Amino acid sequence: MGKIFIETYGCQMNALDSDLILSRMQAGGYSPTEVREEADVILFNTCSVREHAEERALSNAGLVQRLKKKRPDLVVGIVGCMAQNRQDRLFQQLPHVQLIVGPRHMGAIPRLVDEIRKSGQRRIAVADFDDEFIDGADAMQSRASRAQAYVKAMEGCDLSCTFCIVPTTRGAEVSRPPERIVEEVRRLAAEGTVEITLLGQTVNSYGKGLKPYCDLGGLLRRVSEVDGIRRIRFITSHPSFVRPSLVEAMRDLPKVCKYLHIPVQSGSNRVLKAMRRGYTVERYLEICDTLRAEVEGIEIASDFIVGFPGETAEDFEQTVALMERVRFQNSFVFKYSPRPGTDAASLADDVPEEEKKRRNQVLLDVQERVSLDLNRRRIGRRLEILVEGPSKRDPKRQTGRTDTHQIVNFEAGRDLEGSFATVEITGASALALTGTLT
Numbered sequence: 001m002g003k004i005f006i007e008t009y010g011c012q013m014n015a016l017d018s019d020l021i022l023s024r025m026q027a028g029g030y031s032p033t034e035v036r037e038e039a040d041v042i043l044f045n046t047c048s049v050r051e052h053a054e055e056r057a058l059s060n061a062g063l064v065q066r067l068k069k070k071r072p073d074l075v076v077g078i079v080g081c082m083a084q085n086r087q088d089r090l091f092q093q094l095p096h097v098q099l100i101v102g103p104r105h106m107g108a109i110p111r112l113v114d115e116i117r118k119s120g121q122r123r124i125a126v127a128d129f130d131d132e133f134i135d136g137a138d139a140m141q142s143r144a145s146r147a148q149a150y151v152k153a154m155e156g157c158d159l160s161c162t163f164c165i166v167p168t169t170r171g172a173e174v175s176r177p178p179e180r181i182v183e184e185v186r187r188l189a190a191e192g193t194v195e196i197t198l199l200g201q202t203v204n205s206y207g208k209g210l211k212p213y214c215d216l217g218g219l220l221r222r223v224s225e226v227d228g229i230r231r232i233r234f235i236t237s238h239p240s241f242v243r244p245s246l247v248e249a250m251r252d253l254p255k256v257c258k259y260l261h262i263p264v265q266s267g268s269n270r271v272l273k274a275m276r277r278g279y280t281v282e283r284y285l286e287i288c289d290t291l292r293a294e295v296e297g298i299e300i301a302s303d304f305i306v307g308f309p310g311e312t313a314e315d316f317e318q319t320v321a322l323m324e325r326v327r328f329q330n331s332f333v334f335k336y337s338p339r340p341g342t343d344a345a346s347l348a349d350d351v352p353e354e355e356k357k358r359r360n361q362v363l364l365d366v367q368e369r370v371s372l373d374l375n376r377r378r379i380g381r382r383l384e385i386l387v388e389g390p391s392k393r394d395p396k397r398q399t400g401r402t403d404t405h406q407i408v409n410f411e412a413g414r415d416l417e418g419s420f421a422t423v424e425i426t427g428a429s430a431l432a433l434t435g436t437l438t
């Protein structure tokens with residue numbers, strides 16, 4: 001049938017969707033290529049969370065116009081969140097694009113590509129959110145690494161955070177039945193997968209609408225029972241759904257990694273309210289205290305947005321104080337980017353860019369100091385890591401992660417990809433640990 005090239009932007013969910021699209025295209029006879037010039041089908045799987053991500057995808061999709069001119073049979077498509085967000089306006093902006101598919105219609109891509117190649121006509125699938133939900137149930141091949149795989153637990157988001165475009169692009173929440181997830185995990189385990197990451201926009205609200213009801217704690221218990229699986233992760237969680245059953249699952253199930261990513265976004269109650277996050281700073285701190293009291297050795301990670309409309313210097317100082325107090329293992333810090341269609345887009349984007357940059361840097365500096373301190377405390381300990389293969393920076397060394405998601409680099413003299421190794425930690429930076437294989 002030809003070759004397919006997919007360029008992916010944004011979150012893990014997008015990376016998984018790209019794998020699933022590829023798998024279905026392969027089932028239809030396509031083979032993947034890393035070289036755009038060789039491809040018969042080029043897809044951009046896009047992100048809309050910040051303006052910058054959309055701009056990059058638009059500019060790269062614009063660049064392939066010259067390939068389309070040389071080879072009129074080439075099919076160029078924009079899929080994912082920006083496709084849903086901008087819909088047929090993309091056809092006007094990028095006349096060489098023939099395919100536009102939103103996240104909840106990805107299953108239709110092989111059929112639509114086929115139709116375009118036969119008819120030369122454009123195709124768009126963005127209406128409604130209720131069909132062709134794409135999951136790994138019929139994926140043909142295992143993922144990039146044999147040892148690790150992402151599995152979709154749920155799709156969409158029912159929250160209404162005022163800054164966020166995701167509910168518009170990915171639609172309402174829907175959870176996959178636990179049996180389907182467990183079946184997929186069993187198949188992956190039989191193929192050699194040892195680490196599973198369950199994915200969802202707010203993965204810990206998993207279970208809505210399921211009959212019989214099963215929440216994330218229950219799902220973790222069921223996935224834990226699958227032989228061959230040794231580690232279970234899940235991202236991203238929302239503070240409002242850190243329920244007792246989840247805390248108990250993290251505490252009691254040895255396979256569930258002791259690492260929780262719960263984005264707080266801001267340390268000011270005024271800003272949290274304007275963001276419509278649904279919790280206060282006090283409640284967030286209480287959640288962190290409970291987690292640390294119940295789950296021995298747990299590490300917590302967060303996301304922050306700086307420069308949200310109306311964020312004052314004092315609001316920001318409260319965010320710095322929260323970061324200092326909680327001592328996250330790592331944080332992702334973003335400058336607020338107004339997204340048309342969200343509630344916050346109607347507010348004045350009144351924190352100047354320079355000030356957003358400054359606040360961004362202040363948080364990164366605090367986080368770096370805390371991460372370095374937390375990492376240094378691991379020196380002298382022996383930690384079990386799942387090896388991911390040669391380090392990109394220094395291929396002579398192997399790299400892997402601890403249960404609590406820290407990167408560990410070490411020399412092994414051979415490739416240990418996919419296996420577990422015990423490493424004695426001898427050094428630490430803010431970003432990674434180094435050690436010797438024992």
Ligand code: SAM
Pocket residue numbers: 011049050161163164165166201202236237238262263265303304305334335336337338339
């Ligand atoms: N659903 C998760 C939650 O609400 O906790 C996070 C998903 S979001 C795709 C990843 C991160 O991007 C968010 O946690 C937030 O920090 C950031 N983000 C989302 N919208 C943004 C915006 N308009 N400007 C800047 N950062 C944004």
